[in-house]
């Protein structure tokens with residue numbers, strides 16, 4: 030379709046292997062393919078890709094832009110020199126480049142991807158058992174908790190997702206992120222709500238090769254304790270917000286009304 034309309038197709042490849050694995054699990058036509066074959070087929074269709082290697086590159090830092098068109102690559106390189114420096118200046122150390130090369134190969138191993146799915150599935154069961162609804166079915170990289178349903182006493186403009194994220198941190202040191210009205214809603218200049226997000230969610234991401242079963246069980250215990258005592262969780266009010274990206278940089282305080 031893109032070719033028909035002369036639109037170049039670029040993949041956001043940050044989660045290419047996990048997505049490919051899900052395709053092998055959920056799309057009948059691809060059931061007999063390996064995740065690597067699915068990924069190769071997707072990349073073959075694309076004119077280029079942007080990769081945040083911190084995800085499916087299984088590295089601590091780094092990423093890359095992949096382009097088929099040499100002339101476009103040269104234009105991008107010029108822009109890079111103007112804004113950051115020569116590609117050889119060492120934005121990424123050689124050690125990290127080596128790790129990316131290895132990570133990109135290991136990440137399509139079915140046993141590794143199956144282990145990711147098992148971890149997400151295990152945490153999903155613990156979360157449901159704690160009485161917290163999630164976006165179903167769970168994928169591999171995160172669970173999305175339905176904070177709106179868990180905390181009906183907190184209206185959208187008091188940010189139930191943010192309230193749950195704060196509570197998980199206070200209760201058990203668990204770091205998560207709101208994806209709800211703080212991220213997607215809007216207010217007028219007096220701080221009065223204008224639009225709410227369609228859902229009030231909290232993302233519990235699962236960093237790769239970091240957590241074992243006992244860590245996940247601990248998260249399950251904290252979720253259960255939080256849900257049991259949910260009426261005491263307060264809403265939040267924005268006390269400071271930047272003109273852009275308030276989700277990332279604003280300051281909030283708890284409020285009871």
Ligand SMILES: Cc1ncc(COP(=O)(O)O)c(C=O)c1O
Pocket residue numbers: 041043044081082083092
């Ligand atoms: C699909 C996808 N693309 C890109 C990014 C951005 O990555 P970075 O923080 O390395 O810029 C993310 C971050 O979560 C992501 O999930």
